[in-house]
Amino acid sequence: MSVDTAGQAIERLMSLHPKGFDLSLERIARLLSRLGNPEQRLPPVIHIAGTNGKGSAAAFSRALLEAAGRAVHVHTSPHLVNWHERYRLAAPGGGRLVADAVLAEAVERVAQANGGEAITVFELLTAVMFELFSEHPADAAIVEVGLGGRFDATNVIPRPAVSLIMPVSLDHEAYLGDRVELIAAEKAGIIKPGAPVVVGQQEWDAAREVLIETAERLGCPLKVYGQDFIAVEEHGRMVYQDEDGLLDLPLPHLAGRHQIANAAAAIAAVKAAGFALEEGAAERAMTRVSWPGRLQRLPEGRLSALAPEGAEIWIDGGHNPGAGAAIAEALAEAEEKRPRPLLLIAGMLETKDQIGYFRAFSGLVRHVYTVPVRNSDAGVPNSTLAARAGEAGLSAEPVNSVANALRLLAETWNGDSPPRILIAGSLYLVGEVLAENGTPPD
Known part of the structure; x- marks a missing residue:
């Protein structure tokens, strides 16, 4: 197979199915049922929603887990150049973008299971992610929401190891609402009863309140930036603090002061998901983290x-x-x-x-x-x-x-x-x- 085989298969799907989003879980649930419900056979999932910073949080979470010797799958969207970027599969020494032949076969298999029924391409590609992540062994899976949260195709994960909500602000108003609290309510849709929740730094008090209220109502262990954990720059270093103590770390390799708060949210999420995190691993992660196309x-x-x-x-x-x-x-x-x-x-x-x-x-x-x-x-x-x-x-x-x-x-x-x-x-x-x-x- 050429390096474009998977891309060509996806382009064919785009000619058959609508572009964009049609927020619902019915179609993806139907398709996953035909595939044997791969979403129920995943390693522990860090599920990430938010308006800004989702990709950075995914990159930091991956870097933290891999620095600690964990094998990690990562799903992000959209891609920048090639469809393969959406699927990073766990591998010795660090995850690798999915091989073209592997992705092409999974795309064709999912399309056949759908049988030509009405569905969006994003839903098909999300089903591909669940298939790939269930078939390849890993210690954890990091799954970024595509749009919103409540009705996003990724939100069929029965119980994530942690739901991480990054900064919420106005975006996609046509789909999610024109007030920040409405958008926060959509993002909060990935919170599952009793499953841990981490709330990253929030610009809007109204958004933070919605996220906290939802987590408390569903009986979730909750960690909130600025309340339960925080990170600041001191003397050219990043100092992270939570109830377990301090981590004195290098500044994140990703540019911008906002990445300090993003890194803090990822550290809190990895810990809330039940993974041990030693200071040495966190230090390595801050120097190795990479996230193309973001400053x-x-x-x-x-x-x-x-x-x-x-x-x-x-x-x-x-x-x-x-x-x-x-x-x-x-x-x-x-x-x-x-x-x-x-x-x-x-x-x-x-x-x-x-x-x-x-x-x-x-x-x-x-x-x-x-x-x-x-x-x-x-x-x-x-x-x-x-x-x-x-x-x-x-x-x-x-x-x-x-x-x-x-x-x-x-x-x-x-x-x-x-x-x-x-x-x-x-x-x-x-x-x-x-x-x-x-x-x-x-």
Whole structure:
């Protein structure tokens, strides 16, 4: 089989079934029943929901468990470049993205079991995850929610080892509601009676209260950031504290101050799930953790070579105001430590709050180049996006591609120091950039 066999099989499914989400558990439950209910044969599951930080929490949880010698499956979505990124299977020395032949066979098997009945592609791919994770041995499985929680296709797990709820804010309002407490209630849907719950750092008190009330009503052992555990930066280190004491750790390898709270939530979740965590393992995890496309330094490649000489290029797939604020804070700190002019190359989807996202960068970004998002039907036209950046108070102009934005910068840059460039606003855009740069995740 070629490396594209699984991708081709999934593309065929996308031509037969609707794209997007149709939130319900009936179809996935029917399909899993035909498959012999693989969701009931998983290793202990860390189930992760939230608006922002789910992927980082999954990456930290994986790093913590693997540093402690555990074999771990990981499910995340969406992917950046290849469908295989959604399925990382446990392997000696650390998990590996699923082999193409293994994924292709599982996709075909799940499609046959569905028998052409109405279902979404995400539901089919979630069933593939359950099949793969039930068939390959592991000590733990980390499962990221796709959208919401209550009716997300992953929410057929009977009893997770822990439900981890990361920061909740406004996003996907058409599906989840237009008030943060409504969105929190959807995320809280992954909480199961009596199963441990960890609540990560929350910007909104209303969201935190909904999550705490749900866990208490269902009789769940509960750990809440800022109440039962916390982490702070001290003297260039990360100090984590809970009822068991202190962990004095290196700062997380992932960039941004917000990653300290994300790491803390993962530590609390791993412990709540019943896994022993020694300080040495936690220290190794902080230095090894990796999460592509989230405030990641763009590796050297075909695209990065087009930028002004010496430019510092970052990519980030955050796409809502909460994510924008976290990234802007991280880049403001970078500006304090190593001053450079900041330029933004942005592409976004129509379903996102573009103006709210851009406002986070007010007073920080010198200029914005807006580009189309080519891998999504919901991409905002670059001219429209430039106008919305202008409404947020930023200087902006449309350009027809990231490559041309970098070329334009290289031709016109005459600053005293090389620029810092952020390419951001959509995971679809980040995936395009990594593919075009020749540096897909592995």
